[in-house]
Amino acid sequence: MLVVPAVLFTFYAFIYQKQEAKHLAFAIWDDDQSAISRQLTFLLEQKESLNITRRVYSEEEVKRLINEGKILGAVHFPANLQKNIYSRHPSTVTLYTNAASLVPAKMIYKAVAEVIITGSTGVVLQKLVKTGMKADQAMALANPIKLNAYQLYNATYNYQEYLVPGLITVSMQMILIISCMLALNYEWKTETMEELYHCSNGSVINVIVGKTIAHLVVSWINFILIAFVVFPYFDIGVPSATGKFFVIYTFLSLACIGIGMFISALFKDVMLSGDVALFYTSPAFVFSGFTFPRWAMPWYDQYYALIMPYTAFLDGFFKLYYMNLPLKYAQGDLIKLLIFCAVMFPTAILLFRRQFNLVFDEKKEAKLID
Structure with a gap:
């Protein structure tokens, strides 16, 4: 969450240093x-x-x-x-x-x-x-007809301006989901689940909220790296749209954290949850419509794209950051990201409560034996 993004973001930006072919x-x-x-x-x-x-x-x-x-x-x-x-x-x-x-x-x-x-x-x-x-x-x-062409939002066809923000944000989705899919089940692997039970006073909600805040804060640190270090250094993006970028970036982060928590609560095995997270996040860039329009994809691929938060984020990101439109134009995309949160966090709480109850039952059984 701290080392990989810095290396990855810089690496992506340098790939397209020439900006245009x-x-x-x-x-x-x-x-x-x-x-x-x-x-x-x-x-x-x-x-x-x-x-x-x-x-x-x-x-x-x-x-x-x-x-x-x-x-x-x-x-x-x-x-x-x-x-x-x-x-x-x-x-x-x-x-x-x-x-x-x-x-x-x-x-x-x-x-x-x-x-x-x-x-x-x-x-x-x-x-x-x-x-x-x-x-x-x-x-x-x-020459009876004259053509005036206006290229909007990326007039020079700058690859660095166009591709780097997309690559960075899709990487953040993958990093957040993969890191959060370890947030709960890794406690079993390190044998610290009982300690977590005591720290949270046996409250699943305290665990989910606490770990969400921790991951979200680190995600904001990465936003600072993106918006105030990488983008200005490589002269990428629209500085005046940074505030709107932060809003939709936060919604994406919460949606990804929710999905990661859900996977972590669903699969107790760390390797299995890692495979699921990789399988889910890897095709996000292809299916999002960043390089090929979604409407031109087969119908089943379009539905698959809808179950990834990056798809909704990307639609809003183009409007808010590239086009610098008011937030109301991305209202529908923000609602879609909120739906991910509204579904994934409660589901993760329900699934993880079963694991917490198992810890409580084991403790109760141990006391009875004593």
């Missing part, structure tokens, strides 16, 4: 060798996401270099590209990408598509101007 190795295959193909190549060189490292001369060479990991994509300008354009015949430019690297492939496509669209518009514009048309009229014909 830039200077992706790229190749040019130019069979036209014309003024237009050279101009398009020049425009591609100006793209920050691309790094033109090679000239290639066949499709086999493109595939070989991609398979060897030396390039992530290539573009082919066909022979007679300029001639076809000037004679008003369509011409096809081919883009090769390594779709096994999904994100780089999409970034390469985006960069090349922008250049080809710009180049195509420029060619049409030149032809219209040469006919004697005014520049503004020619632009209206060559």
